[in-house]
Amino acid sequence: MTSLRLGPLLRQVDWETGTTATVWVEADRPCAVEVRCERGGGSCDTFTVAGHHYALVVVTGLTPGAETPYEVLLDGDRVWPEPDSRYPPSTIRTPVPGTDDAVVAFGSCRWAAPAAGTHDPVGPDVLDALATHLAADPGARRPDVLLLLGDQVYADETSEATRRWIAGHRASRGTGADAPPDQVADYAEYTRLYEESWLDPGLRWLLSTVPSCMIFDDHDVIDDWNTSEAWLADMRATPWWQERIMGGLMSYWVHQHLGNLSPAELAADEVYARVRAAEDGTAALRAFAERADADPASVRWSYRRDFGRTRVLMVDTRAARVLDEQQREMLDAAEADWLRQQALDAPEDIDHLLIGTSLPWLLPPMIHFTEAWHAALCRGERGARWARFGEKLRRAADLEHWAAFPSSFARLTSLVAEAGGGGPHAPATVCVLSGDVHHAYVARPWWPAGRRPSARVYQLTCSPLHNSVPAVMRVGFRFGWSEFARGIGHLLARHGRVERPDIRWKRTGGPWFGNQLMTLALRGRVARLRLERAEREQGGVRMATVLHEDLTPAEPAPDRP
Numbered sequence: 001m002t003s004l005r006l007g008p009l010l011r012q013v014d015w016e017t018g019t020t021a022t023v024w025v026e027a028d029r030p031c032a033v034e035v036r037c038e039r040g041g042g043s044c045d046t047f048t049v050a051g052h053h054y055a056l057v058v059v060t061g062l063t064p065g066a067e068t069p070y071e072v073l074l075d076g077d078r079v080w081p082e083p084d085s086r087y088p089p090s091t092i093r094t095p096v097p098g099t100d101d102a103v104v105a106f107g108s109c110r111w112a113a114p115a116a117g118t119h120d121p122v123g124p125d126v127l128d129a130l131a132t133h134l135a136a137d138p139g140a141r142r143p144d145v146l147l148l149l150g151d152q153v154y155a156d157e158t159s160e161a162t163r164r165w166i167a168g169h170r171a172s173r174g175t176g177a178d179a180p181p182d183q184v185a186d187y188a189e190y191t192r193l194y195e196e197s198w199l200d201p202g203l204r205w206l207l208s209t210v211p212s213c214m215i216f217d218d219h220d221v222i223d224d225w226n227t228s229e230a231w232l233a234d235m236r237a238t239p240w241w242q243e244r245i246m247g248g249l250m251s252y253w254v255h256q257h258l259g260n261l262s263p264a265e266l267a268a269d270e271v272y273a274r275v276r277a278a279e280d281g282t283a284a285l286r287a288f289a290e291r292a293d294a295d296p297a298s299v300r301w302s303y304r305r306d307f308g309r310t311r312v313l314m315v316d317t318r319a320a321r322v323l324d325e326q327q328r329e330m331l332d333a334a335e336a337d338w339l340r341q342q343a344l345d346a347p348e349d350i351d352h353l354l355i356g357t358s359l360p361w362l363l364p365p366m367i368h369f370t371e372a373w374h375a376a377l378c379r380g381e382r383g384a385r386w387a388r389f390g391e392k393l394r395r396a397a398d399l400e401h402w403a404a405f406p407s408s409f410a411r412l413t414s415l416v417a418e419a420g421g422g423g424p425h426a427p428a429t430v431c432v433l434s435g436d437v438h439h440a441y442v443a444r445p446w447w448p449a450g451r452r453p454s455a456r457v458y459q460l461t462c463s464p465l466h467n468s469v470p471a472v473m474r475v476g477f478r479f480g481w482s483e484f485a486r487g488i489g490h491l492l493a494r495h496g497r498v499e500r501p502d503i504r505w506k507r508t509g510g511p512w513f514g515n516q517l518m519t520l521a522l523r524g525r526v527a528r529l530r531l532e533r534a535e536r537e538q539g540g541v542r543m544a545t546v547l548h549e550d551l552t553p554a555e556p557a558p559d560r561p
Contacts, residue, residue: 002074003028006198008035009207010092011056011259013144015307018064018094021211022266023057024259027074034073035059037092041070047276049254049285050187058263065096080208087135087205093142095308100351102307105130105210105519106147108217108358108435109464111154112197124541125466126515129534131202133543134209143519144307146210147314149435149463150217150358152256153193155248156183157219165192179240183222186243190251213305214256215314217358217436221248227400228378229323230391249289260303260314296320297332304342309351310522313342317359321405325379325387330359330408340415347425351525353455359401360434361412362443362459362505364480369489369498371403376496401436406498413445413503420453428525428552430455433518435463439477440518440531441510442549445503456552459505460529462518474513481507512546520551527551 006026014020023035027046033055034043040061046053062068069089072080081089113125134140158166163182166189170176179185184193198204218225222244226232235241258272266272271288275281292299301316315331322329331339343353363371376382377390393399402409412432420430430453443459446452479485493500514533521528531547 001077002031002079004072004074004079005052006195007204007208008072008080008090009198009259010090010209010211012262012305013092013094013211014262015095015099016097018097019060019062020263021059021062021092021094022259022263023059023070023072025055025057025072027053027055029053031075033057034076035070036073037062037068037070039063040068047278048280048282049250049275050191050282052191052254054254056258056266058266059092062092062094064094067091067093085205087131087201088138090205090208092209093144095144098308100309101523102145102310103141103143103519103521104145104147104307104310104312104354105143105517106149106356106433106435106460107462107465107517108149109151109219109438110148110197110466111157111464112159112193113200113203113466114159116201122464122466122468123515124534124536125200125203126517126532126534126543127206127465128200128202129515129541129543130517130532131206132540135205143210145305145312146206146212147312147356147433148212148214148465149356149433150215151219151435151464151467152214152216153190153197154219155190155193155244156180156222158182158184158193159196162192162196176240178238179244184244184247185240187247187250190247194251194255213260213303213312213314213356215260215301215316215356215358216252216256216318218318220252221245221318224395224398224400225318226321226323227398228391228394229325231395232323245293246286246289249292250285253285253288257301260305265303292319297334300335300338302335302338306350309349309524310354311342311350311352312354312356313339314356315339317357317402328375328379328405328407330402330405330412336408336411343415343419347419347421347423347427351428352520352522352527353419353427353430354433354520355416355431356433357402358434359436360459360461361402361409361416361432362445363401363403363437364477364485364507365505366480366482366485366489367401368403369486369493371399371401372406372409372498373489373492373496374399375404375406376498381497382495410501413501416445416457417447417451417453420455420457422454426454428455429458429527431458431460431520431527431551434459434461437461437477438464438467438469438473438513439510440512440516442508442529442547443505444508445505447503451502456527458551460518460520461510462516462531464515465517466515469513474511477511481511509547509549516546517543525552
């Protein structure tokens with residue numbers, strides 16, 4: 001009997017008609033995959049990559065405004081739901097077309113949780129806690145989408161169990177001798193990471209019943225991925241990097257990127273067509289990955305999803321970078337143009353614009369100015385000696401957020417103001433959603449008089465889902481928001497001859513630490529934010545509310561921070 005190796009993952013639900021969804025699975029052999037509902041369904045054959053067999057099933061004929069249980073069959077045998085599962089049946093909830101009500105949950109940075117009953121050194125997993133909560137209360141409002149903002153797997157920080165598996169895998173195949181023993185080296189080893197993470201029972205059920213959107217960050221490939229031109233040259237000089245980046249891009253395309261695409265986008269995707277048409281799609285997918293690595297501008301990983309009157313733009317801030325020190329950009333020209341077009345498209349159709357970027361736009365001011373200062377050093381503002389120091393500092397301290405790309409920071413700031421506008425069709429909110437920094441906070445920017453957008457603008461940062469942060473970094477993040485720290489940042493900026501940005505911003509909530517999840521409840525032009533943290537309780541875990549705030553109060557926003 002054919003077995004279900006991974007999944008199912010409910011990836012997309014169509015908000016335009018409320019009748020279509022996509023479901024991703026991995027089987028243990030080539031087979032026909034069917035998603036069966038009482039009303040509606042879909043089927044397709046698997047495609048093969050590196051000995052693994054996948055399918056992304058387009059489910060049609062669903063009823064708008066309904067909750068529909070589904071089953072997964074492989075070659076006619078039911079393999080999901082699992083018998084005797086403690087979780088309710090997986091369902092597909094479809095919206096009523098035209099609704100203006102959406103619930104968007106988001107966060108980033110998830111180490112795979114250890115097996116149940118074993119010690120978890122970083123505390124309870126917030127997605128496991130969410131699964132427990134939703135399973136216990138089937139009538140509870142589920143998120144309409146879960147935005148996973150990067151580091152869904154950690155290719156460079158593996159568990160002890162995975163390191164043992166890697167050693168055995170390499171010994172049996174005679175491969176990977178030159179690769180770091182505690183990091184993955186190729187596609188096969190990447191699949192181990194996804195299995196370790198996505199076979200967690202709570203997360204597996206959650207992803208089978210809550211749609212998800214994903215985008216990578218550095219640890220999905222390697223820490224500091226594309227931090228600088230010098231870093232990339234160093235990586236390409238190693239004997240193991242080429243296979244590592246091929247495995248990272250290929251596995252991301254299969255496990256994460258495909259499910260980000262709508263059925264119409266899938267039908268038009270030439271790479272997907274070639275992979276599905278081949279008896280073994282490995283060569284076709286590898287050719288795509290080689291092109292994506294050699295010419296990042298030839299591929300777009302960013303994408304747009306509309307949830308009623310809420311628009312989500314998920315932005316690639318890793319592969320799309322321009323690394324030339326004299327013209328560093330977070331996004332290449334084509335990517336920046338795409339973001340601008342999507343953000344400003346049909347403003348009359350949206351009430352809320354959400355820009356998902358794994359790296360925060362607004363950081364604690366001292367960190368912001370430190371990153372802008374070091375970027376000036378690296379481009380030679382203070383000479384070659386300071387430039388060498390700046391490169392070492394960049395790698396040691398992970399100084400690579402939007403602030404480290406000053407022109408890109410300015411461009412995003414301008415776009416946010418323009419999208420927030422002052423005309424009759426301005427959205428109620430423009431929110432930049434981020435993770436990466438292993439804590440959560442809310443920040444608000446202020447523009448000079450006469451330039452303030454009418455939309456309320458927020459930086460909402462939430463991380464980690466399941467990870468940790470050293471105590472010294474907690475102190476640093478708190479200190480970074482202080483006025484004294486801001487003054488230190490200004491001194492560094494002066495040394496680097498860095499211009500101050502046109503805006504000021506301040507933290508209005510946080511910093512909060514722990515394994516946590518933010519949720520936006522959007523209805524009409526009202527936006528409410530909730531932050532919840534996973535906490536242990538007798539016999540399990542729970543979601544503890546840390547913050548519940550109205551982001552669109554009736555009173556006007558102040559003119560100054």
